[in-house]
Amino acid sequence: MSTVDFKAIRRDLHQIPELGFQEFKTQAYLLNYISTLPAERLEIKTWKTGLFVKVHGTRPTRVIGYRGDIDGLPIQEETELEFPSSHEGKMHACGHDFHMTIELGVLTYFVHHPIEDDLLFIFQPAEEGPGGAEPMLQSEIMKEWMPDCIFALHIAPEYEVGTVAVKEGLLFANTSELFIDFKGKGGHAAYPHHTKDMIVTASSFVTQMQSIVSRNVDPLDSAVITVGKMESGTVQNIIAETARLEGTIRTLSPQSMQSVKERLEALIEGMRISYDCEIEVSYGSMYRQVFNDPKWTNHFMSFLRETNRDLVICKEAMTGEDFGYMLEEIPGFMFWLGVDSPYGLHHSKLNPNEDAIDFAITLLTDYIGSLK
Numbered sequence: 215m216s217t218v219d220f221k222a223i224r225r226d227l228h229q230i231p232e233l234g235f236q237e238f239k240t241q242a243y244l245l246n247y248i249s250t251l252p253a254e255r256l257e258i259k260t261w262k263t264g265l266f267v268k269v270h271g272t273r274p275t276r277v278i279g280y281r282g283d284i285d286g287l288p289i290q291e292e293t294e295l296e297f298p299s300s301h302e303g304k305m306h307a308c309g310h311d312f313h314m315t316i317e318l319g320v321l322t323y324f325v326h327h328p329i330e331d332d333l334l335f336i337f338q339p340a341e342e343g344p345g346g347a348e349p350m351l352q353s354e355i356m357k358e359w360m361p362d363c364i365f366a367l368h369i370a371p372e373y374e375v376g377t378v379a380v381k382e383g384l385l386f387a388n389t390s391e392l393f394i395d396f397k398g399k400g401g402h403a404a405y406p407h408h409t410k411d412m413i414v415t416a417s418s419f420v421t422q423m424q425s426i427v428s429r430n431v432d433p434l435d436s437a438v439i440t441v442g443k444m445e446s447g448t449v450q451n452i453i454a455e456t457a458r459l460e461g462t463i464r465t466l467s468p469q470s471m472q473s474v475k476e477r478l479e480a481l482i483e484g485m486r487i488s489y490d491c492e493i494e495v496s497y498g499s500m501y502r503q504v505f506n507d508p509k510w511t512n513h514f515m516s517f518l519r520e521t522n523r524d525l526v527i528c529k530e531a532m533t534g535e536d537f538g539y540m541l542e543e544i545p546g547f548m549f550w551l552g553v554d555s556p557y558g559l560h561h562s563k564l565n566p567n568e569d570a571i572d573f574a575i576t577l578l579t580d581y582i583g584s585l586k
């Protein structure tokens with residue numbers, strides 16, 4: 215193959231994590247690398263901070279799509295790596311540095327070994343939020359280069375390197391971001407009866423919300439409501455006038471997403487009365503479930519068995535992924551790639567095993583190469 219050191223590329227990318235739609239250095243890095251490849255078969259179009267890269271086939275009748283996401287998370291890295299994030303408070307804590315590197319590896323291979331069909335490599339911004347897949351899908355470039363099938367992977371810390379986990383049908387949940395603002399009346403810590411304390415209100419709401427999952431959702435149709443951020447107050451002896459909760463809702467069925475929101479709004483209505491305050495709710499970005507096309511997924515699983523790769527038929531997860539939008543329009547699948555990290559996704563010490571990079575590049579080039 216080529217003599218490119220993809221681990222070194224991953225390390226470069228790991229050092230420059232950027233949040234959704236701010237991936238300027240990342241885009242420049244990707245463009246710079248791609249500019250080192252033979253250009254004859256390549257067509258490159260930038261889209262916001264992302265990229266579409268087409269590798270023209272020798273006698274194309276189809277376009278085979280591959281999508282990787284490129285954004286990082288607002289987390290202060292706490293690994294002991296020799297190449298930590300150089301961006302204060304930001305980290306590739308969801309493995310998108312791996313995703314991009316593997317995509318570059320596959321792209322590189324097919325630039326040197328073109329197949330008959332065209333290949334479309336999508337480097338998608340803002341997967342963690344506010345979501346790049348849906349607007350990318352609506353873009354003129356995508357309409358012109360619409361793939362006939364599409365694939366993607368996500369790193370999985372819980373599996374060994376060399377393991378692929380996948381299932382047909384539902385893989386990832388429906389998601390909705392959740393923002394709730396409380397407004398009461400601040401005042402002296404010693405005179406709570408003259409105030410409307412929003413720390414007490416918001417705390418009580420966080421606990422009450424959990425009853426939606428335990429009492430309103432069918433236990434066989436799981437849901438999660440997580441509050442990841444709670445902001446309130448100024449100092450220890452002032453009662454807080456405002457509070458803000460930021461969270462996310464996950465449901466296995468789209469119908470449950472609707473009913474969870476209805477219950478949440480009913481609870482809010484009750485809180486307004488019982489705590490005599492103002493409460494505003496908004497939902498931010500929402501992602502469609504990731505639903506793997508059964509035909510393509512079974513084809514991939516047969517390939518894994520025939521080539522003696524370690525395959526785990528996994529359960530669905532409450533993770534979200536805006537790749538779900540692409541799979542709604544284009545048949546294909548997403549799979550989990552084992553990277554064996556003691557710390558999980560979205561953890562400040564996530565440390566995936568880099569051996570998974572070469573494994574994944576070979577796996578994907580073998581699989582895509584087999585699509586005669």
Ligand SMILES: CC(=O)N[C@@H](CCC[C@H](N)C(=O)O)C(=O)O
Nearest residue numbers: 342343389390391462533534535
């Ligand atoms: C794979 C992964 O971890 N994806 C994210 C997607 C987040 C979507 C949105 N910002 C939300 O929080 O609802 C995840 O947290 O599952």
